[in-house]
Every structure is written in structure tokens, then in C-alpha cells.
Amino acid sequence: MLLVDCSNCRRALELPPGAHSIRCAICHAVTRIADSRSLQPPPPQGFYSSTHQHQPYYPPPPPPFTAPSPYNHAPRGPPPAVHGRKRAVICGISYRNSRHELKGCINDAKCMKYLLVNKFNFPESAILMLNEEEADPYRHPIKSNIRMALYWLVQGCQPGDSLVFHYSGHGSQKRNYTGDEIDGYDETLCPLDFQTQGMIIDDEINETIVRPLPRGVKLHAIIDACHSGTVLDLPFLCRMDRTGRYVWEDHRPRSGVWKGTSGGEVISFSGCDDNQTSADTDALSRITSTGAMTYSFIQAIERGQATTYGAMLNAMRSTIRNTDDDLGGGGGIVTSLLTMLLTGGSGGGLRQEPQLTANEPFDVYAKPFSI
Missing domain, CATH: 3.40.50.12660 (Rossmann fold)
Structure with a gap:
């Protein structure tokens, strides 16, 4: 899965392999892959690229958080608008x-x-x-x-x-x-x-x-x-x-x-x-x-x-x-x-x-x- 920021509310979405767009379940905005901050999840330890048999794969560094999160799986980006009391x-x-x-x-x-x-x-x-x-x-x-x-x-x-x-x-x-x-x-x-x-x-x-x-x-x-x-x-x-x-x-x-x-x-x-x-x-x-x-x-x-x-x-x-x-x-x-x-x-x-x-x-x- 690729991580993609919603182009509207900036919520993190999981883009299925091969997909070029995704619709947010909350705000319903459609995000194209060109709008995204996408990362390939790091492969298991010891994984080697099939095209470079002797060169280990090093995943890119994670992007900086836009705000500290009190829990590990929080979507990145600003919090969504308050939907009422x-x-x-x-x-x-x-x-x-x-x-x-x-x-x-x-x-x-x-x-x-x-x-x-x-x-x-x-x-x-x-x-x-x-x-x-x-x-x-x-x-x-x-x-x-x-x-x-x-x-x-x-x-x-x-x-x-x-x-x-x-x-x-x-x-x-x-x-x-x-x-x-x-x-x-x-x-x-x-x-x-x-x-x-x-x-x-x-x-x-x-x-x-x-x-x-x-x-x-x-x-x-x-x-x-x-x-x-x-x-x-x-x-x-x-x-x-x-x-x-x-x-x-x-x-x-x-x-x-x-x-x-x-x-x-x-x-x-x-x-x-x-x-x-x-x-x-x-x-x-x-x-x-x-x-x-x-x-x-x-x-x-x-x-x-x-x-x-x-x-x-x-x-x-x-x-x-x-x-x-x-x-x-x-x-x-x-x-x-x-x-x-x-x-x-x-x-x-x-x-x-x-x-x-x-x-x-x-x-x-x-x-x-x-x-």
C-alpha cells in the first residue's frame, strides 16, 4: 500500500497497488497520485531488489510530521474540521x-x-x-x-x-x-x-x-x-x-x-x-x-x-x-x-x-x- 495525503483534508489514505486515484471516506475528495505524498512501505529486513541482486534496498527517510501525535497511527496533516459538539x-x-x-x-x-x-x-x-x-x-x-x-x-x-x-x-x-x-x-x-x-x-x-x-x-x-x-x-x-x-x-x-x-x-x-x-x-x-x-x-x-x-x-x-x-x-x-x-x-x-x-x-x- 502507498500512503497518500487527501488533497482536501490532508488525511492519510492507503492507495491500493496500481491505483492512480482514491476518494477520501470522510470528505469524499478525489486525490490523484500526483497530489500525494506517497511512500512505499519498507520491505522486510534482508529484502533485496530483484533487479539489483547484490544491492540491499534502503527505503527513503520518512517525511517530517506536521504536528506531534499522541498516538502512533494518526493520519498526518492538520486535524479535520470539528463536526459538532x-x-x-x-x-x-x-x-x-x-x-x-x-x-x-x-x-x-x-x-x-x-x-x-x-x-x-x-x-x-x-x-x-x-x-x-x-x-x-x-x-x-x-x-x-x-x-x-x-x-x-x-x-x-x-x-x-x-x-x-x-x-x-x-x-x-x-x-x-x-x-x-x-x-x-x-x-x-x-x-x-x-x-x-x-x-x-x-x-x-x-x-x-x-x-x-x-x-x-x-x-x-x-x-x-x-x-x-x-x-x-x-x-x-x-x-x-x-x-x-x-x-x-x-x-x-x-x-x-x-x-x-x-x-x-x-x-x-x-x-x-x-x-x-x-x-x-x-x-x-x-x-x-x-x-x-x-x-x-x-x-x-x-x-x-x-x-x-x-x-x-x-x-x-x-x-x-x-x-x-x-x-x-x-x-x-x-x-x-x-x-x-x-x-x-x-x-x-x-x-x-x-x-x-x-x-x-x-x-x-x-x-x-x-x-
Whole structure:
């Protein structure tokens, strides 16, 4: 891949081999290769040019940064224009026509957008939606587009901004060899092209949207995926102790690597613990299926149960425990958009517990929930 600066917003883009132009997923400007600052990625160590068999290849020196970046993968160039005091990235992946197919994820994304616009007054123009149904290929939830969307979410944010990242899709784990994970595994999100391009690990997510967050900015993440308990790598995890009260566990890495913010606030709701899986249903059509965690999150808000973060977590867990689990695939929730936003389900239960993590511990019983 070649790195190319967008001719309009100067965001770094990945130009596929042989292509002579590329359109930016954010500002939609078309950049010709003549407008670019292109670099061939350095080849593996020991690589020799096929035309100069005995002469090692030395890559050109990298260009100077135009501004210091708090995280390694930030696109070069000036930050993009602020898109409002409220911004959101919503990603729903169905993995359609594959053995990994999920039925509820695109509906999760649509329902979350509906909630943010109609309940929390997010401007539609400030919501970046990624799913397979989008006509714009740069809005498809492939790895490079998700990375670009996460960069967009936090860049240019200012005190008073409220940011949301919602993801509904597959999650997984990879062996961690640095000793930073208590269970020995990094948590991951699975883009649409994860089988060829790889997964997005929690270290990168933390580095991209957590560590650069400045003071006065609040980010909420709602992650409806398997193994997602600590997928933002936040330092503190809320657990229920033997007395039935929530307490904070310290998950700061023993290596001392900083996993907090630059003064901002990050709170994440996830579908299940790191060693659990999240429910999806294939009992009915894609029009009516949703993910259990997204359903319980929206229902808690619509029912007025989201007064504090502790009340929110209790309501979500209660909804999932009481949800009918006789649907296809061993569990799930099936409802229309209107029913999902205004009413609830009843019945058996699902084997997953929504989790709450944060960059700093706080009193979950006293802190009001707000986006």
C-alpha cells in the first residue's frame, strides 16, 4: 500500500497497488497520485531488489510530521474540521453470505443511530455509519475504513464534546505476549475483511480513541460483541462483589504502559465478559433481529432506568437474564425497531453479562448517566 495525503483534508489514505486515484471516506475528495505524498512501505529486513541482486534496498527517510501525535497511527496533516459538539461512529457488520453471518448487527446500528438522533439530539451529519448496506464503498466496515472512522471521531474534539462509538459484530481474542493482559489475551474486533486483513486489537483501539482524548471531552463506547469486556483496554473494570455491590477492579498493566486518557473521560458498556460470547439471533429475518446487548442498552434508556451508571448496568443485566432464549442460535432478541425502542421482552435468559469499564473509577450509584 502507498500512503497518500487527501488533497482536501490532508488525511492519510492507503492507495491500493496500481491505483492512480482514491476518494477520501470522510470528505469524499478525489486525490490523484500526483497530489500525494506517497511512500512505499519498507520491505522486510534482508529484502533485496530483484533487479539489483547484490544491492540491499534502503527505503527513503520518512517525511517530517506536521504536528506531534499522541498516538502512533494518526493520519498526518492538520486535524479535520470539528463536526459538532456531538459526534458518533456506528459500525454494524453482518458478514453476509459467509459462515460467520450475523443477523442483527445492521439493525443494531440503525437502532443506535435512531436513539442518538431522536433521544440525545446528535446531528445526523455528525454520525458516521459503517455497514455493508451503505452505497459508498468507503462506508463499508472493512479494517481501513473502521480505522479511518475512529481517527475522525476523536480528531479536533474540544472540551464539552460528547463522542459515541457503537460496534455490533464479531469479537475475538489473540494471545498477548507482553504480559499486559490479566487473562493473557488481547481482545479484538473483527472487520468485514478480518480473514485477509486481520483483526483490530484492543491496544490499537485504546491508542486511537482513548489516550488522545483531551480534558473536558466524554466518550461512550457501546460494544456488542463476543469477548468484549475490556476491548477498549481501559484501566478499571466494574465487578459485582459477594455482597451484591459494584466495585472497581484495577486492570492497569503491570508493565506500567499508560492506558488512560489525556484528561478526558471514557466509559464503555460491552456485551459480555472477556471469556463470554454475546447473543445474536437467526430465528427471523434481518428486518426484525437485533443483538441482546444493544437491545438492553436502548431499552434501559427508553424505560427511564438509566438514571445512574449502576442503575443502567443493573437494568441491562436484568433484561438479558429475563430474555426469552428459545430463539435460533441458542438465544437472542427479536423485535421491530419501534418495539425495540419502546417496549421490552420477557422469558428465560442469556448466558452473558454486560460489562462496564472506565478510564477512572467513580461512584456508579451516584454518577448520573448522560451522553
